[in-house]
Amino acid sequence: MLGELLQGHYRVRAANSGERALRAASMAPRPDLILLDVMMPGMDGYEVLRRLRADAATRGIPVIFITAMDSAENEEQGLALGAVDYITKPFSPPVVLARVRTQLELKQARDRLSTQNEWLEREVERRMRENVLIQDLSVRALASLAEARDSETGNHILRTQAYVELLARHLADRDGYREALAGDRLALVVKAAPLHDIGKVGIPDAILLKPGRLTPEEFEIMKTHPQIGADAISRAMEQALAGNGLPSPEQV
Known part of the structure:
Protein backbone atom coordinates (compact mmCIF):
# COMPACT_ATOMS: atom_id res chain seq x y z
CA MET A 1 0.00 0.00 0.00
CA LEU A 2 2.79 2.40 0.84
CA GLY A 3 4.58 1.52 -2.37
CA GLU A 4 1.52 2.20 -4.46
CA LEU A 5 0.91 5.47 -2.62
CA LEU A 6 4.46 6.77 -3.04
CA GLN A 7 5.23 5.53 -6.56
CA GLY A 8 3.11 8.26 -8.04
CA HIS A 9 5.46 10.84 -6.54
CA TYR A 10 8.84 9.20 -5.94
CA ARG A 11 11.11 6.41 -7.06
CA VAL A 12 10.38 3.57 -4.65
CA ARG A 13 12.39 0.50 -3.70
CA ALA A 14 10.41 -2.03 -1.63
CA ALA A 15 11.62 -4.86 0.62
CA ASN A 16 9.47 -7.30 2.63
CA SER A 17 12.01 -8.27 5.31
CA GLY A 18 14.70 -6.69 7.44
CA GLU A 19 17.55 -8.47 5.64
CA ARG A 20 16.27 -7.36 2.24
CA ALA A 21 15.76 -3.84 3.57
CA LEU A 22 19.43 -3.63 4.58
CA ARG A 23 20.53 -4.87 1.16
CA ALA A 24 18.21 -2.41 -0.57
CA ALA A 25 19.49 0.49 1.55
CA SER A 26 23.10 -0.27 0.60
CA MET A 27 22.41 -0.45 -3.16
CA ALA A 28 23.18 2.48 -5.43
CA PRO A 29 21.59 4.90 -5.61
CA ARG A 30 21.07 4.92 -1.86
CA PRO A 31 17.63 6.04 -0.69
CA ASP A 32 17.00 9.56 0.51
CA LEU A 33 14.41 8.31 3.01
CA ILE A 34 13.44 4.94 4.49
CA LEU A 35 9.95 4.02 5.71
CA LEU A 36 10.51 1.11 8.05
CA ASP A 37 7.92 -1.18 9.60
CA VAL A 38 8.62 -2.10 13.22
CA MET A 39 6.96 -5.53 13.09
CA MET A 40 8.56 -7.69 10.42
CA PRO A 41 9.32 -11.44 10.15
CA GLY A 42 12.76 -12.30 11.48
CA MET A 43 14.63 -9.07 12.08
CA ASP A 44 12.39 -6.34 13.47
CA GLY A 45 12.54 -2.66 12.56
CA TYR A 46 14.52 -1.69 15.66
CA GLU A 47 17.36 -4.06 14.73
CA VAL A 48 17.29 -2.87 11.12
CA LEU A 49 17.64 0.71 12.31
CA ARG A 50 20.53 -0.23 14.62
CA ARG A 51 22.37 -1.77 11.66
CA LEU A 52 21.60 1.17 9.42
CA ARG A 53 23.07 3.53 11.99
CA ALA A 54 26.12 1.30 12.51
CA ASP A 55 27.04 1.49 8.81
CA ALA A 56 28.71 4.74 7.72
CA ALA A 57 27.18 4.36 4.25
CA THR A 58 23.59 4.39 5.56
CA ARG A 59 24.00 6.27 8.84
CA GLY A 60 22.75 9.55 7.43
CA ILE A 61 19.58 8.24 5.77
CA PRO A 62 16.50 9.46 7.69
CA VAL A 63 14.10 6.72 8.83
CA ILE A 64 10.36 7.00 9.50
CA PHE A 65 8.89 4.13 11.49
CA ILE A 66 5.58 2.66 10.35
CA THR A 67 3.88 0.81 13.18
CA ALA A 68 0.58 -0.34 14.62
CA MET A 69 1.95 0.15 18.12
CA ASP A 70 1.02 3.46 19.64
CA SER A 71 2.57 3.34 23.11
CA ALA A 72 4.87 6.16 24.14
CA GLU A 73 7.51 3.60 25.18
CA ASN A 74 7.71 2.12 21.69
CA GLU A 75 7.88 5.56 20.13
CA GLU A 76 10.64 6.65 22.52
CA GLN A 77 12.64 3.52 21.71
CA GLY A 78 12.52 4.23 17.99
CA LEU A 79 13.38 7.90 18.39
CA ALA A 80 16.26 7.00 20.72
CA LEU A 81 17.68 4.74 18.01
CA GLY A 82 17.58 7.61 15.53
CA ALA A 83 14.20 7.51 13.79
CA VAL A 84 13.08 10.95 12.64
CA ASP A 85 9.33 10.34 12.80
CA TYR A 86 6.54 7.83 13.49
CA ILE A 87 3.47 7.02 11.39
CA THR A 88 0.90 4.75 13.00
CA LYS A 89 -1.36 2.28 11.25
CA PRO A 90 -3.93 2.63 9.90
CA PHE A 91 -2.31 5.59 8.16
CA SER A 92 -3.83 8.46 6.25
CA PRO A 93 -2.35 8.85 2.71
CA PRO A 94 -2.26 12.68 2.90
CA VAL A 95 -0.44 12.47 6.25
CA VAL A 96 2.08 9.99 4.87
CA LEU A 97 2.77 12.16 1.82
CA ALA A 98 3.11 15.30 3.94
CA ARG A 99 5.57 13.70 6.36
CA VAL A 100 7.59 12.11 3.57
CA ARG A 101 7.79 15.45 1.76
CA THR A 102 8.87 17.22 4.95
CA GLN A 103 11.67 14.72 5.70
CA LEU A 104 12.93 14.79 2.11
CA GLU A 105 13.05 18.59 2.17
CA LEU A 106 14.98 18.49 5.46
CA LYS A 107 17.44 15.99 4.00
CA GLN A 108 17.94 18.11 0.90
CA ALA A 109 18.64 21.10 3.12
CA ARG A 110 21.15 19.10 5.18
CA ASP A 111 22.82 17.81 2.02
CA ARG A 112 23.12 21.33 0.63
CA LEU A 113 24.58 22.55 3.90
CA SER A 114 27.04 19.66 3.97
CA THR A 115 28.10 20.37 0.39
CA GLN A 116 28.56 24.05 1.20
CA ASN A 117 30.62 23.19 4.29
CA GLU A 118 32.83 20.86 2.26
CA TRP A 119 33.32 23.59 -0.36
CA LEU A 120 34.16 26.12 2.35
CA GLU A 121 36.69 23.74 3.92
CA ARG A 122 38.36 23.19 0.56
CA GLU A 123 38.34 26.92 -0.11
CA VAL A 124 39.91 27.67 3.29
CA GLU A 125 42.60 25.07 2.63
CA ARG A 126 43.28 26.58 -0.80
CA ARG A 127 43.49 30.10 0.63
CA MET A 128 45.83 28.91 3.38
CA ARG A 129 48.10 27.26 0.80
CA GLU A 130 48.09 30.49 -1.19
CA ASN A 131 48.92 32.51 1.92
CA VAL A 132 51.82 30.21 2.78
CA LEU A 133 53.10 30.48 -0.79
CA ILE A 134 52.82 34.28 -0.69
CA GLN A 135 54.69 34.34 2.62
CA ASP A 136 57.45 32.15 1.23
CA LEU A 137 57.73 34.26 -1.91
CA SER A 138 57.79 37.47 0.13
CA VAL A 139 60.57 36.18 2.34
CA ARG A 140 62.55 34.99 -0.67
CA ALA A 141 62.03 38.30 -2.46
CA LEU A 142 63.22 40.34 0.52
CA ALA A 143 66.18 38.04 1.04
CA SER A 144 67.08 38.30 -2.64
Missing part, protein backbone atom coordinates in the same frame (compact mmCIF):
# COMPACT_ATOMS: atom_id res chain seq x y z
CA LEU A 145 66.89 42.09 -2.35
CA ALA A 146 69.49 42.04 0.40
CA GLU A 147 71.58 39.57 -1.58
CA ALA A 148 71.45 41.81 -4.66
CA ARG A 149 73.15 44.62 -2.74
CA ASP A 150 75.96 42.40 -1.54
CA SER A 151 77.97 40.90 -4.39
CA GLU A 152 79.87 38.65 -1.99
CA THR A 153 76.78 36.86 -0.63
CA GLY A 154 76.31 34.20 -3.32
CA ASN A 155 74.45 31.23 -1.84
CA HIS A 156 74.99 32.54 1.65
CA ILE A 157 71.22 32.84 2.25
CA LEU A 158 70.53 29.19 1.41
CA ARG A 159 73.51 27.96 3.41
CA THR A 160 72.52 30.01 6.44
CA GLN A 161 68.96 28.68 6.29
CA ALA A 162 70.28 25.12 6.19
CA TYR A 163 72.57 25.83 9.16
CA VAL A 164 69.70 27.39 11.12
CA GLU A 165 67.52 24.32 10.53
CA LEU A 166 70.27 21.94 11.65
CA LEU A 167 70.93 23.96 14.80
CA ALA A 168 67.23 24.40 15.59
CA ARG A 169 66.51 20.67 15.29
CA HIS A 170 69.54 19.92 17.45
CA LEU A 171 68.37 22.34 20.15
CA ALA A 172 64.63 21.62 20.01
CA ASP A 173 64.75 18.95 22.74
CA ARG A 174 67.17 20.76 25.03
CA ASP A 175 66.30 22.73 28.14
CA GLY A 176 66.20 26.44 27.48
CA TYR A 177 65.19 25.99 23.83
CA ARG A 178 62.34 23.46 23.96
CA GLU A 179 59.60 26.05 24.54
CA ALA A 180 61.01 28.56 22.06
CA LEU A 181 61.04 25.93 19.30
CA ALA A 182 57.81 24.10 20.20
CA GLY A 183 54.97 23.48 17.78
CA ASP A 184 55.36 25.32 14.50
CA ARG A 185 57.94 27.78 15.86
CA LEU A 186 60.87 25.75 14.59
CA ALA A 187 59.51 25.84 11.05
CA LEU A 188 58.88 29.58 11.36
CA VAL A 189 62.45 30.21 12.53
CA VAL A 190 63.79 28.25 9.56
CA LYS A 191 61.46 30.04 7.16
CA ALA A 192 62.50 33.46 8.47
CA ALA A 193 66.25 32.67 8.42
CA PRO A 194 66.82 34.16 4.94
CA LEU A 195 65.84 37.57 6.35
CA HIS A 196 68.86 37.71 8.64
CA ASP A 197 70.73 40.08 6.27
CA ILE A 198 67.76 42.19 5.19
CA GLY A 199 69.15 45.10 7.22
CA LYS A 200 72.01 45.47 4.74
CA VAL A 201 69.68 47.56 2.57
CA GLY A 202 70.20 50.30 5.16
CA ILE A 203 74.00 50.24 4.97
CA PRO A 204 75.57 52.87 2.69
CA ASP A 205 76.98 51.49 -0.56
CA ALA A 206 80.37 53.02 0.21
CA ILE A 207 80.65 50.66 3.17
CA LEU A 208 78.65 47.64 1.98
CA LEU A 209 80.39 47.48 -1.40
CA LYS A 210 83.82 48.62 -0.28
CA PRO A 211 86.36 46.25 -1.88
CA GLY A 212 89.00 46.68 0.80
CA ARG A 213 89.12 46.28 4.56
CA LEU A 214 86.65 48.32 6.59
CA THR A 215 87.86 50.89 9.05
CA PRO A 216 86.82 50.44 12.71
CA GLU A 217 84.23 53.19 12.23
CA GLU A 218 82.87 51.57 9.06
CA PHE A 219 82.78 48.20 10.75
CA GLU A 220 80.68 49.64 13.58
CA ILE A 221 78.22 50.90 10.98
CA MET A 222 78.21 47.52 9.25
CA LYS A 223 77.39 45.82 12.56
CA THR A 224 74.16 47.81 12.80
CA HIS A 225 72.54 45.88 9.92
CA PRO A 226 70.94 43.20 12.19
CA GLN A 227 69.22 45.92 14.21
CA ILE A 228 68.13 47.74 11.05
CA GLY A 229 66.56 44.52 9.78
CA ALA A 230 64.91 43.73 13.11
CA ASP A 231 63.45 47.23 13.34
CA ALA A 232 62.10 47.06 9.79
CA ILE A 233 60.42 43.69 10.40
CA SER A 234 58.99 44.88 13.74
CA ARG A 235 57.50 47.98 12.11
CA ALA A 236 56.00 45.88 9.34
CA MET A 237 54.46 43.50 11.90
CA GLU A 238 53.06 46.36 13.97
CA GLN A 239 51.47 47.98 10.91
CA ALA A 240 50.01 44.67 9.71
CA LEU A 241 48.62 43.79 13.15
CA ALA A 242 47.22 47.28 13.67
CA GLY A 243 45.50 47.10 10.29
CA ASN A 244 43.81 43.87 11.35
CA GLY A 245 42.87 45.13 14.79
CA LEU A 246 45.25 42.66 16.45
CA PRO A 247 47.57 43.34 19.42
CA SER A 248 51.14 44.42 18.68
CA PRO A 249 54.09 42.02 19.23
CA GLU A 250 54.90 43.82 22.49
CA GLN A 251 51.32 43.35 23.74
CA VAL A 252 51.41 39.67 22.80
